[in-house]
Amino acid sequence: MRQRSWWGWGWADAALDDAACEELAATRVRPYLPLDGALAPIPAVPRLRPPRVGPPPGIPVATDDTTRAGHAYGKAYRDVVRALHGTVDHPPDLVAFPATEADVGNALEWAAGNGVAVVPYGGGSSVVGGVEYRGDAPWLSLDLSHLAAVPEVDELNLAVRAQAGVYGPALEERLKPYGLTLRHYPQSFEFSTVGGWLATRAGGHFATGHTHIDDLVEALRVVTFAGVSQSLRVPASGAGPSPDRLFLGSEGALGIITEAWLRVRRRPSFTAAATMSFDGYARSVSATRAVAQSGLLPSNCRLLDPLEAAIQAGVRDGGARLLLGFESADAPVDAALARAVELCRDHGGVPVDRPASWRDTFLRAPYLRDALVRLGLVVETVETACTWDRFEELHAAVLAAASGAIVSCRFTHVYPDGPAPYFTVLATGGPSTWDELKAALGEAIVHSGGTITHHHAVGRDHRPWYDRERPEPFAAALRAAKAVLDPHGVLNPGVLVD
């Protein structure tokens, strides 16, 4: 069976080998940054402190070092660099693999009775400290990957019922024979789950329209200490505040999402794509705004700034690139693409060949990130969303806050009222360098009117800014909700609310 990497991204065998790391250094790093340290070796699993609590009765549990080390962290730079250096000081005492919803409930009851913190774990791809408990109590990593059934595919209503632990590829495999797809492809697609997407309000495939998993939710099932919450499966309702919207983004702090009805669609049979080149970044931003405000709803509308185009897509002419894509299961989309291209031309855009293998690069990026970390670099991303009028200032503020680092920017999603800029940061240094950078970048984003996260969630790493962004009356309501749904305070303590 193929092994997951315990320290880095994805499959252990897909990590770049030493030669590939050196090539990466030569071609993608040294043109921009000095690089003189030795390549860190792929680490062995360290010896962990023994579990401080016995296992909950009747629930499958692992206590071996490899499983516990693999559940100690998410996959942020902070996580990878610590694992790489064998630093796993606060691993989960236990990793449980509930096989049924009853197991989940029993695990929670046991945890409450034994003062154990419970951290739900889907694919473990959090980049915000969402799966790493940082308190002093014993803790249980609740790995939902055995809750992986897809009991119903509903072709008539275009919906699927999936358990929380279903990984992206497994869900798509299940839908494929029906000609259906969820069409939700976060960068973590291969290594993240339905439950994780829902708990973190993951951003997906569509650059416009249904950008977040939120919009694809028909009904949710959540285990809480006040009982199992099952919302009504209807296409829409105006009956009071949406129950689902309270649990979407609740990051395991209010309950454990165990199942959802999700809206799927027929697989696209019509596609059209173009790549536009722009000399000036400002004009490319204006063109992207025009497309975002046109109502054309491209499925892809990804603006790469000149540096991002150069580093990530091998563009050599110093221009910005806007990747446009349209798709439909029903009718040709060429006219929509032609109109979007026309809008871009109005802003100086010129169609060019598509950068090679963008999608592969996208899914492969986290493996490259791990290699860069082994090379001794700081490499991480920060992302946000802001209104169009604030973007120029925000972009400048982020670059200024990261002076000394290499910062490139792409738009992952765009809206009529603003873009979702996604910055990749590359720097020499170590964990403390990143801690300082992250603090400065968070301040730059928030001061410029951006949200602290468009789709990476809050976790523990974004708490300082989230606490300021969130309206205080809402925080009070959330704390009150948590007090009734998690009266013992054992559900993912440290995320969202205290």
Place this chain on the structure above:
Amino acid sequence: MRQRSWWGWGWADAALDDAACEELAATRVRPYLPLDGALAPIPAVPRLRPPRVGPPPGIPVATDDTTRAGHAYGKAYRDVVRALHGTVDHPPDLVAFPATEADVGNALEWAAGNGVAVVPYGGGSSVVGGVEYRGDAPWLSLDLSHLAAVPEVDELNLAVRAQAGVYGPALEERLKPYGLTLRHYPQSFEFSTVGGWLATRAGGHFATGHTHIDDLVEALRVVTFAGVSQSLRVPASGAGPSPDRLFLGSEGALGIITEAWLRVRRRPSFTAAATMSFDGYARSVSATRAVAQSGLLPSNCRLLDPLEAAIQAGVRDGGARLLLGFESADAPVDAALARAVELCRDHGGVPVDRPASWRDTFLRAPYLRDALVRLGLVVETVETACTWDRFEELHAAVLAAASGAIVSCRFTHVYPDGPAPYFTVLATGGPSTWDELKAALGEAIVHSGGTITHHHAVGRDHRPWYDRERPEPFAAALRAAKAVLDPHGVLNPGVLVD
């Protein structure tokens, strides 16, 4: 100044006169129902019980009978028939017209200190008992219509900042010089407000896509007892559960919405419309599903069942009608319409002339309703949403529950996973007839898998079914949230939670 009707819909001078009522009876009622009572006269304002509390200091307040009677009820059949017969037993003791957000806060503090219930009032068009306090305490109707500024129109980001008391037409007037529109047209458009739309999750213009006002919200400002909640104005965020989504649909029970940033769009310059006729209702439903699942996103996709087509749109051939419309500010929509028509043809649809003046009929319907009430009829609507697989059963159950009444159905909105059916009920009888019908209809809807409301809100009239539909853990969270945001329990007591 033009006067609002204190007892019925809209403008007093727009009510049907006696001759028009008689013509309505002859042409639209007697073909379907016996009708033999006398026409009830337009009522005078009754003499009301005196206010039981003095006014809050420093806030504009009205205590006259006309104003208080006009704020005693919403505009449901139950409301109109009571007013028509002079029954206004529990009017608000006071009607306050806060001119500033500070006035709102002061009114709440005063109410809490004096044991007075506060019912926010926008345009008063609730059809679910949302603006009528039914408890024993003195009560204040908090009319927000003087908070009617539109301080900012943001052309760059396509957004508008509007205070809660702005009526639909005033908002559109303000946007018109910029070539912008909110494009939110509930049937109550002329007599409802931004704040009312937000507090009730109103359904609007678009039959697909952005069906509810929820989707048009960029940021909200809400006065609560835990302070003023102001959410961050960004195009999207994944930072925890959405604060706005807790207040959307909160119906005044958690706080008073005072202001919002809403997403607007350029006025459509391209439109295309067609009306399709179908012999059989089942095939017309299948055709509508095909269009809803096509991704074409028509702005109008309104299916009238044969009876609705006959009564409401004068169709004489006994067929169902599907009204299709597309619009864009950017590009022609003829190809989209042609494709939708083609989908309908696959299900036996045939293009026909458009029913005359559908839109006028739509906006004028509440005046006709008042006339029918004066004629001694029960006339009311119930609406829901369900998945496609449940619709046939739901439709049959509603008709069976209303045996003896005339029930027609249209789809106001459609989704890939189901329609939002809207039933109009016409019967002989009086208020107790309707009470029995409403109870039976609510049961029929809920037993058939529908939500108790797609866009009319919960208010007081839907509480029995809402309490069953809502997951209990969410109810517990909502009660906890209310306890911190409204610790004195004075905010619209009786709606949503107790």
